[in-house]
Amino acid sequence: MFTFTVIFVLIFVLAASSTALQLDSRRTALSKVIGAVPAVTKVPSVALADSVTPTTSVALNSGSRFPLASFGLQVYDDSTVDVGRPRSGLAGNQKGFAKAVKDSGVPREQLYICGTVLSNRVSGEDAAYKKTKQGCLENMDAMSVGAIDHLDMIMLDYPGPNDDSVRGQWRAFEEMKLMDKTVDDLAVSNFSAQQLDAILSNEKSIRPTVNQLPFSVAYHPGGTRLIDYNTERNILVQSWSPLSRVLRSDFSDLLEAIGKRYNKSPAQVGLRWIVQSGASFCTQSRSRTHFAEDLNVFDFALTETEMDAISKLA
């Protein structure tokens, strides 16, 4: 049964105040991690966590800093490095990722690692709790391959089918943080306002820090509605699929024209639009050039007129 879908790499790099040398060395460090993971399916995410500044990271409701730019590793696979149990029940490549981190020599404290748990296909408080708990333990088991014994964040991939199930999922997450002490921050994905309130209705619950949602130039129904219901609850949106469909000509022609003013690519303008809309993003890439581009969106700002014009594209 597959329990994690993604673990993504969150990157705390590209501080506006950083020197070019610092940027280069951090990119190189991350490339060592990424480069060490052979390509294919689903996985985790890591990030270089030093040099946190307001331009590249934001404070979560927990007080932790969170990178605005991060990378999912679904495009990589660990079949060649998971020698002992190739193709275990875990989704794809967490172990390969963890091993690659270890082999890279990048210090753990320079990485921001978020695991995910897929436990939405069971119903009822107890069943959802057990399934989620299992997922939490499986995350840590996979990470132990790379001697990683602590996650910066754990994310529920999808809400359970009803409020009781959501509360069971969340109980397991709270245990991971408070009892097991193997994770700092708790996050959700694809949660509606009502599903968030299934957690928040208990005043003693730990508040989700991040809600990962589809949000992009090509998909923002109701303008900032997706951002607004999260902001009202002091929860940060992280966009998944931030570039999906965005690079088609019906969107990218305008992004390209605007990008020329700043010497930025259409993808960079699309990602910048997300950040200025009030969200963070999680993209992925097999290309080192694109990878570097996607991090390099913190040294320019779109005008209000440009933001409005882009918003009107969808």
Ligand SMILES: NC(=O)c1ccc[n+]([C@@H]2O[C@H](COP(=O)([O-])OP(=O)(O)OC[C@H]3O[C@@H](n4cnc5c(N)ncnc54)[C@H](OP(=O)(O)O)[C@@H]3O)[C@@H](O)[C@H]2O)c1
């Ligand atoms: N929670 C959920 O339900 C959920 C669902 C889907 C995805 N996700 C998360 O979101 C992450 C990203 O998903 P996604 O693949 O749909 O993301 P995406 O960012 O919308 O699309 C990635 C694609 O954009 C291309 N790309 C990236 N940077 C580029 C650049 N600078 N210029 C041109 N093309 C660029 C990549 O191609 P190249 O390889 O050629 O660069 C890749 O094909 C996943 O890894 C996962 O962690 C979460």
